Amino acid sequence: MQTQDESHVIAERRNKLKALREQGVAFPNDVRPTHKAAELHAEHGEKPGEELEPQAVRVAVAGRMMLKRVMGKASFATLQDATSRIQLFIQREAIGEELYDAFKKWDMGDILSAEGTLFKTKTGELSVKVDVLRLVSKSLRPLPEKFHGLADQETKYRQRYVDLIMNEDTRKTFAARSRVVSAIRNFMTGHQFLEVETPMLHPIPGGAAAKPFTTHHNALDMQMFLRIAPELFLKRLIVGGFERVFEINRNFRNEGLSVRHNPEFTMMEFYAAYTDYKWLMDFTEECIRAAAIAACGTATVTYQGREVDLAKPFQRLTIVGAIKKYAPEYTDAQLDDVGFIRAELKAKWGIEALAHVGLGALQLALFEETAESQLWEPTYIIDYPVEVSPLARASDTIPGITERFELFITGREIANGFSELNDPEDQADRFRKQVEAKEAGDDEAMYYDADYIRALEYGMPPTGGCGIGIDRLVMLLTDSPSIRDVILFPHMRPEA
């Protein structure tokens, strides 16, 4: 079927495909390459031609034709497979006039298979001298221009398949992402953590302060929520006695899009009984270091032109300590003054704090405005106030403070962890306060989760728990400026 908006290029290719169909099977499925391009370069790339050619190494390769140079009775074509590229040398004499003429009509982007022997060209490029050549999958759509490739960011995101065909950097980024995830998984299982999967559909959204997506279960005729965090389910498993669990999976938050936010994103959350937030900080640090070494081969990485040293111990600062470091103009008295901070937030940043908000939350807001973006080197911020940490254990020594940290690197939040609140009565109180806040207009406040309270009432051992934002970590480790660069299919508005 040819539609009107198709270019001449596509129409031309459809005609070629039609001819292929008339000749027999247009999309053969019996192609069995024996070698990948990268293997060939690794095994034979260094050999001089005089050594290679007498060996007559026979290979079968397959891949997408990315370059094609026809010079009369002989041609070069470059195939790209999952690993690399390999050049084919195709002579009319070797494959016959009929096939050679057909090859001349094949297009960039077509998927080919070839068999032949390895040799080196005049300029020393490892190539296959082809004696069997097939068109395996006809490509109907023209690829982007071979030199500049695909540059348009929007098309890279909307048509990731084209981006992956054209841009090795993109392929490398997602390969690095895969290494990060498997390094983390290995690190966790190596420390006796059990990998689990908990529900994505929640009857009550919980475990974070965020707006959920809603959906509907038809058979049960009930509203459900896509999860905003797995936290409350993972802690139920701690109650159940697993003691060390982790989950790497998607969370969904109904918020805007930005270079740091995608509505669905990947978190690892882990919980370890008989640990606390101090243990978590040491452990998280090691985990991130292991991921960096897996992805980059080093723990000293460069992000957007500036070095980040993940090898040395991460700094630790309190919220107030961080404000004093990055905004030394504030006095201790001012930082203890609810009225002052409230006025300052309003005057300098136009932030209108809700009426019920206390000193701790106001200090946190001030920290976010003055210090957060400057925390380039890995820094744990500790001493989060109880009122913004409804699931964290309160400090035994400092009133109003929890045993909680957030980790910032390159000015971005990467992880959030705390000693878990395992006192069911305290937790029930905290939930009630959240419900009050929700009623007072805080639409990110939590719901009361009665089953979670029931679970805690069976007794949960003291536990440390932490979430690591995988996408943001991958951004850091792949030097990607936008979260969309590390998510294969980022969310976009529908095409016009």
Added chain:
RNA sequence: GGGACGGUAGCUCAGUGGUAGAGCAGCGGACUUUUAAUCCGUUGGUCGUGGGUUCGACCCCCACCCGUCCCA
């Protein structure tokens, strides 16, 4: 939500009020070791969408859509 910038051929881009351009890709031709092959010829456009100003709009004005970045 606000601001800046962008959307022109399949791709990468030029064009600033007077007949829409180049390179690559495509098509036809030459060429048996090329490397973005080269050479000759050639097809291809709702200039994001809709209004407006003007004798005349890719260009100026307004609204909208999509994107990138910054801010909230």
